[in-house]
Amino acid sequence: MIVLGIETTCDETAAAVVERQDGSGRGKILSNIVRSQIADHAAFGGVVPEIAARAHVEVLDLLIARAMREAERGFHQIDGVAAAAGPGLIGGVIVGLTTAKAIALVREKPLIAVNHLEAHALTARLTDTVAFPYCLFLASGGHTQIVAVRGVGDYVRLGTTLDDAIGEAFDKTAKLLGLGYPGGPRVEKEAQFGDAGRFNLPRPMAGRIDCDFSLSGLKTALRLEAERIAPLTDEDVADLCAAFQQAVVDVVADRLRCGLRMFRDTFGPPTALVAAGGVAANQAIRKILHRLAFESGTVLVVPPPELCTDNGAMIAWAGAERLALGLTDTLDASPRARWPLGEVSKPAEPKHDTKRGTKSG
Ligand code: KG4
Ligand code: ZN
Numbered sequence: 249m250i251v252l253g254i255e256t257t258c259d260e261t262a263a264a265v266v267e268r269q270d271g272s273g274r275g276k277i278l279s280n281i282v283r284s285q286i287a288d289h290a291a292f293g294g295v296v297p298e299i300a301a302r303a304h305v306e307v308l309d310l311l312i313a314r315a316m317r318e319a320e321r322g323f324h325q326i327d328g329v330a331a332a333a334g335p336g337l338i339g340g341v342i343v344g345l346t347t348a349k350a351i352a353l354v355r356e357k358p359l360i361a362v363n364h365l366e367a368h369a370l371t372a373r374l375t376d377t378v379a380f381p382y383c384l385f386l387a388s389g390g391h392t393q394i395v396a397v398r399g400v401g402d403y404v405r406l407g408t409t410l411d412d413a414i415g416e417a418f419d420k421t422a423k424l425l426g427l428g429y430p431g432g433p434r435v436e437k438e439a440q441f442g443d444a445g446r447f448n449l450p451r452p453m454a455g456r457i458d459c460d461f462s463l464s465g466l467k468t469a470l471r472l473e474a475e476r477i478a479p480l481t482d483e484d485v486a487d488l489c490a491a492f493q494q495a496v497v498d499v500v501a502d503r504l505r506c507g508l509r510m511f512r513d514t515f516g517p518p519t520a521l522v523a524a525g526g527v528a529a530n531q532a533i534r535k536i537l538h539r540l541a542f543e544s545g546t547v548l549v550v551p552p553p554e555l556c557t558d559n560g561a562m563i564a565w566a567g568a569e570r571l572a573l574g575l576t577d578t579l580d581a582s583p584r585a586r587w588p589l590g591e592v593s594k595p596a597e598p599k600h601d602t603k604r605g606t607k608s609g
Contacts, residue, residue, distance in 0.1 A: 249267070249268050249270060249327040249328070249568055249571060249572060250265060250266070250267050250268075250278070250319075250321060250325060250326045250327050250568075251265070251266055251268070251326060251327060251328045251329070251330050251360070251564045251565075251567040251568040251571060252264070252265050252312070252315065252316070252323075252326050252328075252329050252330065252348075252351070252564060253265075253266060253330045253331070253362070253560045253561060253562070253563035253564025253565070253566075253567055254308070254312065254329075254330065254331040254332065254344045254345075254347060254348050254560060254563060255331075255332050255344065255364070255367075255558055255559060255560045255562070255563045256304040256308065256331075256332065256336075256340040256341060256343050256344030257332045257334065257335070257336025257337060257340055257341055257344070257364045257558070258295060258300065258336055258337060258340065258389070258390065258558060259284065259285040259286065259288075259289060259295045259300055259558075260282050260283065260284050260285065260557070260558040260559070261282075261283045261285065261303065261304045261307050261308055261311055262280075262281060262282040262283070262311065262558065262559050262560035262563075263279075263281050263308070263311040263312040263314070263315035263560045264277065264278075264279055264280040264281065264315055264559065264560030264561040264563070264564045265277075265278040265279045265315050265316065265318075265319035265321055265326070265564060266278060266374065266561050266564035266565050266568055267568075268565070268568035268569065268572060270572070272377075273373070273377065273572075274377055275373070275374035275375075275377075275565055275568070277374070277561045278318070278319035278320070278321065279314075279315045279316070279317075279318035279319040280315070280554070280559055280560060280561040281311050281314050281315045281318070281560065282554070282558075282559050282560065283307055283311060285299070285300060285303050286429070286430065288300075288303050289429065290428065290429055293423050293428075293429050294419065294423075294429060295337070297337045297338075297339055297340070298339065300337055300339065300340050301337070301339025301340050301342070301343060304339075304340045304343040304344065305343050308343060308344065308347055309347070311560075312347070312351075315560065323351065323355045323357075324355070326355075326357060327357070327358070327568075327571065328352075328357055328358040328359070328360055328567055328568070328571045328576070329348045329351045329352045329355075329357050329358070329359055329360070329567075330348065330359075330360040330361075330362050330563050330564055330566065330567020330568075330570075330571075331344045331345045331347065331348030331349075331359075331360075331361065331362065331563065332344055332345075332362050332363075332364040332367065332563050333345050333361035333362060333363070333577075333581055333582070333583055333584060333587070334363065334364065334583055334584030334585060334586070334587040335363070335364060335365065335390075335584060335585060335586050335587040335588075336364055336390075336585065337585070338583060338585040341583040341584070341585070342583045345361065345581065345583045348361075349579050349581075352579070353579060358571060358576040359576060359577050359578070359579060359581065360566075360567035360570050360571055360575070360576055360577060361577040361581035362563050362566045362567050362570070363566075363587050363589065363592045364558075364563075364587075365386065365391065365393070365587075365589045366401070366403070366566050366589060366592050367562040367563045367565070367566040368384075368386050368388070368391075368524040368525060368562060369384050369386070369395060369397050369403060369522075369524065369589070370397075370400070370562070370565060370566045370569055371524055371551050371555050371556075371561075371562045371565065372384075372520070372522040372524070372549045372551055373565070373569070374551075374555070374561065374562070374565040375549075375551040375552065375555060376520075376549045376551070378519060378520050378522060378549055379519045380397060380398055380399050380402075380519070381396060381397060381398045381399075381515050381516075381518060381519065382397050382518045382519045382520045382521070382522050382549075383395070383396060383397070383507065383508055383511045383518040383520070383521050383522065383546075384396075384397050384522045384523075384524060385500075385504055385507070385521065385522070385523050385524070385528075385537065386523075386524045386525045387413070387414040387415060387500075387523070387524075387525045387526075387527035387528060387533075388413060388414075388415050388524075388525030388526050388527060388557075388558075389413060389415035389416055389419060389430070389525075389526060390413055390415070390416070391408075391409075391413050391525065392408065392409040392413045392414045392415075392461050392463075393405055393407065393408045393409075393589070394406045394407040394408075394459050394503070394504060394507035394511075395589060396511050396514070396515055396518075397522070398515065399594065399595075400569045400570060400573055400575070400594065400595070401570070401573075401575065401592050401593055401594030401595060402594050403589040403590060403592065404514075404515075404590070405588070405589055405590055406459050406507050406510050406511060407458060407459030407460045407461065407503060407506070407507050407510075408460060408461070409460065409461040409462065409463060410460055410461065410462045411462055411463060411464040412463040412464050412467060413463075414461070414463060414496060414500075414527045415430075415432055415525065415526050415527045416463075417463040417464075417466065417467055417496065418430075418431045418432040418435050418496075418527070419431035419432065420467055421435055421467065421470060421488075421489070421492050422434050422435050424470070424471055424474060425438075425474065425480070425485050425488060425489065426485075427485070427489075430526075432526060432527060432529070432530060433529070435489045435492065435493060436489075436493065436530050436531065436532070438485055438486045438489035438490070439486070439489040439490040439492075439493040439494075439532070440486075440490075441486040441490075442483075442485075442486035442487040442488070442489050442490025442491070443486075443487045443490060443491075444487075444490040444491050444493070444494035445491075446487040446490075446491060447470075447473050447487065447488065447491040449466055449469050449470060449473070449491050449492065449494075449495040450465055450466055450469050450495070451466075451495055451498045451499050451502065452464075452465045452466055452499065453499065453502070453503060454498070454499065454502045455502070456506070457506060458506065458510075459503050459504070459506040459507035459510055460503070461499065461503055463496075463499075466492070466495055466496070466499070470488060470491075470492050473488065473491075474488055493530075493532055494532075496533070497532050497533060497535075497536050500533060500536055500537075501536050501539075501540060504521075504537070504540050505540060505543075505544075508521065508540065508544045508546075509544075512544070517545065517546065518544075518546050519546070520541070520546055520547050520548070520549045521537065521540065521541040521544070521546055521547070521548050521549070522548075522549045522550075523537055523548065523549070523550045523556070524550075524551065524556055525556060525557070526556060526557045526558075528550050528553075528556045529553045529556060529557070534548075534550060537550070573595045574595070575593060575594075575595060
């Protein structure tokens with residue numbers, strides 16, 4: 249089955265065509281076009297929702313046409329149209345979902361209103377055919393979650409952040425230190441040359457038995473250190489980045505260790521630890537994820553960087569996985585700014601015929 253996917257929830261406009269084999273469930277990306285809006289927002293130090301929505305409108309139809317062309321498929325050859333219907337910046341979500349509805353209506357194709365987080369959660373099945381159940385660590389600019397992925401539409405959130413997302417903390421640190429946006433890659437680069445031991449930053453939530461995160465105390469501690477030693481030299485900036493990144497690595501190790509334990513206690517051993525979201529591109533974080541997977545007797549699966557960050561292929565793939573189970577949506581599907589994973593619809597439970605073998609069976 250072949251599905252067109254559209255992503256417009258944040259600052260990437262993306263369209264892709266993905267194929268899912270009916271029997272094996274294997275996936276293949278036929279095209280995957282992403283246009284990043286980073287340049288449009290850079291001057292503001294973060295994403296401006298109004299600018300984002302307008303930029304999606306300007307390029308989305310061109311991107312869809314290109315995705316279809318590169319996939320060498322016409323609209324009559326696709327089996328469904330998927331769009332991220334949330335969670336995200338509502339102006340952008342409306343643009344993507346409305347466009348998908350228009351195509352579905354005109355071409356008489358099923359619509360799949362995909363949860364953006366579900367798409368991140370299922371990407372590892374597109375790239376690595378990972379079986380359920382697995383433990384997802386999702387860390388992006390907007391989300392930090394540890395999730396038990398038990399099946400399509402069947403997600404149990406084990407932990408989340410009480411304040412900032414990890415990517416957001418990297419972005420705010422970069423802004424504070426004058427490194428620009430997006431901050432993650434720049435902080436990582438500076439950290440290479442810094443001395444992580446020079447500053448004593450906190451490891452918030454360490455030692456708690458749950459697996460929630462909190463990053464705002466770390467961010468404040470970093471700001472106080474920076475203010476204490478200002479004006480900052482290049483060496484100071486590198487040392488602060490290294491100390492911050494090491495603190496995040498330690499926090500991830502502590503929280504995810506608890507998350508994996510909770511997973512095991514409730515659902516048995518996971519088939520894999522799967523990482524998703526832009527933060528998974530960070531080498532120091534990847535290294536600790538490898539160690540954690542090894543410690544808990546499982547394997548680490550990290551989709552390639554271009555599929556960890558926001559893209560259309562993950563939406564098309566989630567659409568295909570849902571379509572394969574008959575999970576489609578009507579043209580009434582609403583765009584949603586908030587949409588927790590636990591509220592995603594799942595296939596109806598297989599009906600157990602309790603009367604089997606009896607007279608009426
Ligand atoms: O998944 P993503 O592309 O977009 C969403 O937020 O949905 O993630 C972007 C986030 C940004 O906060 C960015 O700073 C962070 O991922 N990021 C990184 C790295 N590359 C991107 N954080 C730490 N280290 C990196 N190398
Ligand atoms: Zn995302």
